[in-house]
Amino acid sequence: MAEYKPPTTEAEFKKNFKQKKPLMNATEAFYESSRCLFCYDAPCIKACPTQIDIPLFIKQIHTDNVTGASKTIFDSNWLGNVCGVVCPTGVLCEGACVYNHQDVPPIQIGRLQNFATNKTINSEKNIFKVGDSNGKKIAIIGAGPAGIACACEARTLGFEVDIYEAKELPSGLNVHGVAPYKITNEEVLKEVEYLQKQLKFSIIYNTSIASKEQLKQLENDYDAIFLGVGLGKTRELRLEGEDKEGVIGAVEFIEELRMKHHKLVVPKRVVVIGGGNTAMDAASESARMGARKTVLTYRNSKDNMGAYGFEYDLAISAGVDSLFNVTPIAIVGNGKVEGVKFAKTEMIDGNLQTNMKNVFVVRCDLVIKATGQAKQGHLYDLIDNLDAGNNAIIKVNDETFQTSNPKYFAGGDAINGGSEVVNAAYDGKMAAQGIHSWLNK
Numbered sequence: 186m187a188e189y190k191p192p193t194t195e196a197e198f199k200k201n202f203k204q205k206k207p208l209m210n211a212t213e214a215f216y217e218s219s220r221c222l223f224c225y226d227a228p229c230i231k232a233c234p235t236q237i238d239i240p241l242f243i244k245q246i247h248t249d250n251v252t253g254a255s256k257t258i259f260d261s262n263w264l265g266n267v268c269g270v271v272c273p274t275g276v277l278c279e280g281a282c283v284y285n286h287q288d289v290p291p292i293q294i295g296r297l298q299n300f301a302t303n304k305t306i307n308s309e310k311n312i313f314k315v316g317d318s319n320g321k322k323i324a325i326i327g328a329g330p331a332g333i334a335c336a337c338e339a340r341t342l343g344f345e346v347d348i349y350e351a352k353e354l355p356s357g358l359n360v361h362g363v364a365p366y367k368i369t370n371e372e373v374l375k376e377v378e379y380l381q382k383q384l385k386f387s388i389i390y391n392t393s394i395a396s397k398e399q400l401k402q403l404e405n406d407y408d409a410i411f412l413g414v415g416l417g418k419t420r421e422l423r424l425e426g427e428d429k430e431g432v433i434g435a436v437e438f439i440e441e442l443r444m445k446h447h448k449l450v451v452p453k454r455v456v457v458i459g460g461g462n463t464a465m466d467a468a469s470e471s472a473r474m475g476a477r478k479t480v481l482t483y484r485n486s487k488d489n490m491g492a493y494g495f496e497y498d499l500a501i502s503a504g505v506d507s508l509f510n511v512t513p514i515a516i517v518g519n520g521k522v523e524g525v526k527f528a529k530t531e532m533i534d535g536n537l538q539t540n541m542k543n544v545f546v547v548r549c550d551l552v553i554k555a556t557g558q559a560k561q562g563h564l565y566d567l568i569d570n571l572d573a574g575n576n577a578i579i580k581v582n583d584e585t586f587q588t589s590n591p592k593y594f595a596g597g598d599a600i601n602g603g604s605e606v607v608n609a610a611y612d613g614k615m616a617a618q619g620i621h622s623w624l625n626k
């Protein structure tokens with residue numbers, strides 16, 4: 186089990202957050218690509234949400250046609266480079282590789298994808314073409330993976346595109362959320378820059394679209410609007426003492442970490458509340474930031490956690506402890522967090538019950554709440570006739586990604602409630618095609 190010292194320099198930070206899927210070299214890529222069996226009806230393609238022609242790009246890598254391989258990848262997925270390292274490949278493309286049935290490690294599809302696209306991005310080769318102008322304009326709200334993918338596809342179809350982004354960097358959770366041992370800020374930003382240079386869409390930063398007036402202006406100025414706003418801040422737990430100093434949402438904690446790196450100080454004892462992938466990331470990251478003791482706590486059993494098994498294993502291998510069947514009932518401390526009071530839970534007749542007779546305190550200096558992100562309902566309420574149901578997840582047509590207000594299209598976390606980058610990339614691309622079909626009707 187690893188033990189990490191608090192990083193005090195960027196070099197130490199990088200050491201603690203060593204890349205899980207490091208860039209392959211040409212020899213490794215040549216060897217790995219030689220393993221592909223080029224299956225008929227390849228199951229890996231079906232398992233990829235963006236349906237990349239995986240056997241084709243692997244063949245292109247093997248024949249040293251790396252630019253061709255990148256074109257194959259980007260033609261299906263505009264975030265092809267990032268996805269190569271952030272996708273949960275074990276449950277997607279690589280999980281479907283036929284080698285799994287033969288007790289042989291699957292082909293490292295993600296790393297090969299990252300190898301090819303990285304090489305092409307670094308070479309600055311132009312491989313995309315802006316479509317002939319169709320005289321129409323699209324406004325995109327949010328420069329996350331969904332918004333960027335929508336912009337790229339729309340430009341190839343001849344639209345003018347402006348993205349309005351609340352923050353000062355593009356790519357949404359790719360720079361603010363995904364664990365730094367999966368991808369670095371530089372790599373994320375390099376891909377967006379590469380795409381933007383060739384496809385020439387504009388991003389207007391530090392501009393949150395948050396009022397009816399702004400939306401009306403966009404409706405007047407543009408032919409269609411794409412909502413790629415993702416999800417919001419970490420949801421409140423409504424626990425006694427939640428407002429104490431030292432209680433933070435996981436998304437906010439990770440965002441600070443992604444921006445400040447070694448300059449973020451993580452105290453010695455951390456409690457993480459939650460059982461999803463974000464909880465695993467937050468726990469793993471606080472351990473890598475040198476917290477002496479990080480305890481992951483979940484209200485149900487290990488088998489009932491929402492997180493992928495490999496994400497849990499990663500947290501444990503970083504030195505995280507876990508505590509199952511406990512629910513937080515209060516945050517204790519005098520102004521500042523000193524611990525979390527938990528009650529044990531037990532499953533009785535299929536219902537999870539809290540046993541208030543079995544209560545104890547876990548001492549800590551920081552509490553990270555990884556209990557889900559709030560939805561962006563406040564924005565949806567401002568849009569006429571936008572159906573987002575009671576749960577504030579925008580409803581769209583499955584094929585065109587058009588919402589109940591025909592001028593608006595949507596994709597990514599805003600329509601699925603929180604999934605993966607690759608899903609957002611798919612939605613954004615398909616929405617641009619949906620807008621194109623609608624405006625050409």
Ligand SMILES: Cc1cc2nc3c(=O)[nH]c(=O)nc-3n(C[C@H](O)[C@H](O)[C@H](O)COP(=O)(O)OP(=O)(O)OC[C@H]3O[C@@H](n4cnc5c(N)ncnc54)[C@H](O)[C@@H]3O)c2cc1C
Nearest residue numbers: 327329330331351357358393394415597598604605606609
């Ligand atoms: C902690 C964490 C770790 C994750 N790790 C992984 C991973 O390892 N692999 C993986 O595939 N997926 C991961 N995900 C999920 C993945 O990041 C998301 O599914 C994906 O980023 C969704 O893309 P999106 O474009 O829909 O939204 P986002 O990435 O959230 O982007 C939305 C953008 O819209 C902007 N915005 C929001 N509201 C407004 C507004 N009103 N006006 C202007 N701009 C606005 C935001 O600033 C943001 O830039 C993770 C998520 C989290 C929270």
Ligand code: SF4
Nearest residue numbers: 233268272277278295
């Ligand atoms: S985009 Fe993700 S799921 Fe699709 S082939 Fe690439 S790594 Fe696999």
